[in-house]
Amino acid sequence: DLGNSFVQVYGWDITDQTNMVLNAGGSTILINNGWSFRSGGFTYNNVTLDNPAAFSNVTLYGPASFDTLTIEAGTEVRFDTVTYTASHFNTNAVVSNRVFLRSVFDGENASLVQTTPDFCGDYLDIKDINASGVNFYACVNSADLGNKFGWSFLASSVGLGSTTEF
Numbered sequence: 001d002l003g004n005s006f007v008q009v010y011g012w013d014i015t016d017q018t019n020m021v022l023n024a025g026g027s028t029i030l031i032n033n034g035w036s037f038r039s040g041g042f043t044y045n046n047v048t049l050d051n052p053a054a055f056s057n058v059t060l061y062g063p064a065s066f067d068t069l070t071i072e073a074g075t076e077v078r079f080d081t082v083t084y085t086a087s088h089f090n091t092n093a094v095v096s097n098r099v100f101l102r103s104v105f106d107g108e109n110a111s112l113v114q115t116t117p118d119f120c121g122d123y124l125d126i127k128d129i130n131a132s133g134v135n136f137y138a139c140v141n142s143a144d145l146g147n148k149f150g151w152s153f154l155a156s157s158v159g160l161g162s163t164t165e166f
């Protein structure tokens with residue numbers, strides 16, 4: 001039972017969930033300068049990935065569900081080729097620190113499903129990531145690197161502020 005705990009780790013690794021029950025409660029898990037998040041197929045409350053490019057990428061292995069999944073500026077996330085569902089997805093990218101969304105395997109797609117408000121993000125580099133559930137918008141400073149479905153790339157900025165959500 002994670003309750004309302006705050007857990008800061010380099011990696012989260014649940015590979016054998018035999019006889020395991022995970023109660024995420026109101027918890028927050030921060031993967032800080034780490035390398036992977038192996039979900040064990042469980043549902044999580046708040047998970048934040050903060051891994052500046054100098055530390056390489058963070059790989060998510062799923063499937064997984066989140067209330068909120070946040071990706072901080074400068075972080076490259078590689079998603080296993082399964083489905084990740086979130087009520088809210090936040091990216092905190094800025095001009096000098098983009099967020100990179102990729103699949104673990106080049107040319108194979110991972111899927112993001114948002115269940116509530118539309119997502120609109122800027123300074124994103126997107127490749128091999130499908131999006132569904134709500135509208136997914138990538139703003140003018142984002143890069144379409146191919147092999148993705150469900151994203152709309154906008155021609156002009158829409159005044160997002162520093163945090164965007166899907």
